[in-house]
Amino acid sequence: MSCAGRSARTRGIFALVCEQHRLAPQTPSIAVKRSILADRAMAGDQNRNRIERAGDDFVIVDYRQGFSYPVRLSPEVPWYTRTTSRGVQMQRIGVLQGTYLGIYISNSCGFWYHSPALNCKFCTTGLNVGVNEVELKDVDDVVEVAQTAKTESGVTFIHFNSGYQTNRDLDRAAPYVKAVKSRVGGLIGVQLTPSRDLWKYDRLIDLGADHFSFCYEFQNPEFFAMICPGKEKLIGQKTFLRALEYTARKLGKGACSGEIIAGVEPLEDTLAAIDMIAGMGAFPTVCIFRPTIGSDMDRWPSPRYEDMIVVYRHLFDACRKHGIPMDVTPNIEVSLIVQPGDTRYLADSSLATTLYDMKLSLMRKVAKPYFWWASRPRRITASEELRA
Ligand code: SF4
Numbered sequence: 001m002s003c004a005g006r007s008a009r010t011r012g013i014f015a016l017v018c019e020q021h022r023l024a025p026q027t028p029s030i031a032v033k034r035s036i037l038a039d040r041a042m043a044g045d046q047n048r049n050r051i052e053r054a055g056d057d058f059v060i061v062d063y064r065q066g067f068s069y070p071v072r073l074s075p076e077v078p079w080y081t082r083t084t085s086r087g088v089q090m091q092r093i094g095v096l097q098g099t100y101l102g103i104y105i106s107n108s109c110g111f112w113y114h115s116p117a118l119n120c121k122f123c124t125t126g127l128n129v130g131v132n133e134v135e136l137k138d139v140d141d142v143v144e145v146a147q148t149a150k151t152e153s154g155v156t157f158i159h160f161n162s163g164y165q166t167n168r169d170l171d172r173a174a175p176y177v178k179a180v181k182s183r184v185g186g187l188i189g190v191q192l193t194p195s196r197d198l199w200k201y202d203r204l205i206d207l208g209a210d211h212f213s214f215c216y217e218f219q220n221p222e223f224f225a226m227i228c229p230g231k232e233k234l235i236g237q238k239t240f241l242r243a244l245e246y247t248a249r250k251l252g253k254g255a256c257s258g259e260i261i262a263g264v265e266p267l268e269d270t271l272a273a274i275d276m277i278a279g280m281g282a283f284p285t286v287c288i289f290r291p292t293i294g295s296d297m298d299r300w301p302s303p304r305y306e307d308m309i310v311v312y313r314h315l316f317d318a319c320r321k322h323g324i325p326m327d328v329t330p331n332i333e334v335s336l337i338v339q340p341g342d343t344r345y346l347a348d349s350s351l352a353t354t355l356y357d358m359k360l361s362l363m364r365k366v367a368k369p370y371f372w373w374a375s376r377p378r379r380i381t382a383s384e385e386l387r388a
Contacts, residue, residue, distance in 0.1 A: 049302060065305075079148050084141045093137055093145040098335035100157040101149040105172055105192075106136050109163020111230030118230030120217070121296040122261070122289065125163050139179045146184045156331045156375060158184075161191040164230060169193050170200040174207055174384040181208025185377035187329065189213065191259075193235055194243035201247050206382035210374060212247040213257035213285060216240035219273035223265040227297070241276075248282040254325040256282045262311045263289035263303025271314050278318040283326070286315055287337050309346060316343035320356045328363050330371055 049062050051071065059068045080091035094103040111118040112126030119126055149155040158180055165172050169192035177188055189211035190204060201212065216237060218224040225232040231240075240258075248256040258277035262270045270286070277284040288308055291298045319326055319340065327341030347353045 077153060079145075079152055082148075084144045086138060086141055088138070088141050090145050090148060093141050094149065094158075096149065096153060096155070096335075097159070098333040099153075099155065099331055100159055100189075100334070101146060101153075101155045102159050102161070103137065103142060103145070103176070105160055105162040105176060106165065108136075110166045111164050111234070114230070118233060119296075120230065121227045122264075122292060122300075124292050124294045127294055137176075139175050142176050143179050143183050146180045146186065150184055150186060154331065155186065156371075157187045157189060157329070159189040159191065164193045164234070167195065170195050170197075170204060171386045174204060174386055177204060177209050178207040178380050178382070178384045182377055182380045185375050187211065187371065187375055191215065193231070194239050196239055196242075198243065198246045200386050201243065201250065203382060203386055205250060207380055207384060208378075211251070211255055211257070212243070213259050214240045214244045215259040216244075217259070217261050218265045218269070219260065219276070220265040220269040223269070227264065244277070244282055245280050248280045253281045253323060254283050254328070257285045258282050259285040259287065261289050262286050262308060264297075264300070267307050267310065270311055274311070274315050274318045278322040278324050281322070281324070283324055283340065284315055284318065285337060285340075286311060312338060312343045313346040315340070316347045319343075320347075320352060323359075325360060325363055328360065328367050330364075330368065 049060055049064075051058055051060050054070075058071045058073065060071055061068045077091075077096055080089075080095070082090050084090060084093065094101050096102070109119065109123075109125050111120070117126070146155075146158050149158075160173050160176055162169060162172065170190075173190055173192060177190065180186065181188055187210045188208050190209050191213040194214055195201070201209075204212075216224070217228055217231070221237065224237050231237070244256060244258050258273070258280070260270065260273045260277075274284040274286065289300070289303055291300045291302065318324075326343075327339060333339065344357070
């Protein structure tokens, strides 16, 4: 039975923590862009957090406030260095990102191959194609690694993502989704650039997808166009939002996610994005901006701590107001982002918060049989060839 046939209520308890109508051109002038980038760059060096060695250990040093925090590296996963039956090292197929398995279907992104390049300014993917991972993955390799991660690391969620695949994104994902769901089982997430062909989402759900997330990054159209030129020119903000709205309606509350970056665009835009995503019945996944070395924004400053507190407190309130379930899916701890449940620590003590806590606690209990059922390997008859 497809996900589309399940009740919205039951499906809505799946929430993963865990990235635009083509707006009338409101792109800032080149002079404005340069001035924004220059201001941010000048502030960059004063605001960095750094990870440093302290003897055999590591610490994160916050130079702004003079704090340092000890950190512990997780031990290497035993199966990473083993090879698949086809002789490919398993860590070049998929890696654990917290407790889930992340598989980059292809780390080649079409935005990097335009002239001039249309890559997102915070991204370094185009510099790393084929470095850490196999560029295009064989379906049998993916199944073998997913099975190993499930058996040996207790993985319950497999997440597929990719750079821009020239509007063939969902087509490329379909065979992997079907193979893993039917031969391994588990909950399956898909994070790809969106399609205007909304029927393809129905097919992906029939093939076993339980979750979709859409990285539209910025609510403010000027920042969206300036920092994500490929997404602006070749996809459009509206396409992201339409796909998010569609899949959120299909899969139920909390099953899908809109992913944004906080700390670059004005704070009020980030808060508006959170309200809009939660209002659609989706989960707002908010990543704190980190300047990645080698990216076009590597001298852009990290955001202010005080602003991020406002953002995450607002996230909790928006999810509560819209009844979005958080941290209901069992065994998902994400290493890359702030867990939604962590925002609970920022919430005001109130009757509304207490009632929401009670509701979530009940949902976690009630949801267990559903997640067991949704995770089982099963026979799938839908075709992985996406043709209308
Ligand atoms: S879509 Fe943007 S963020 Fe994603 S890989 Fe391509 S350039 Fe990087």
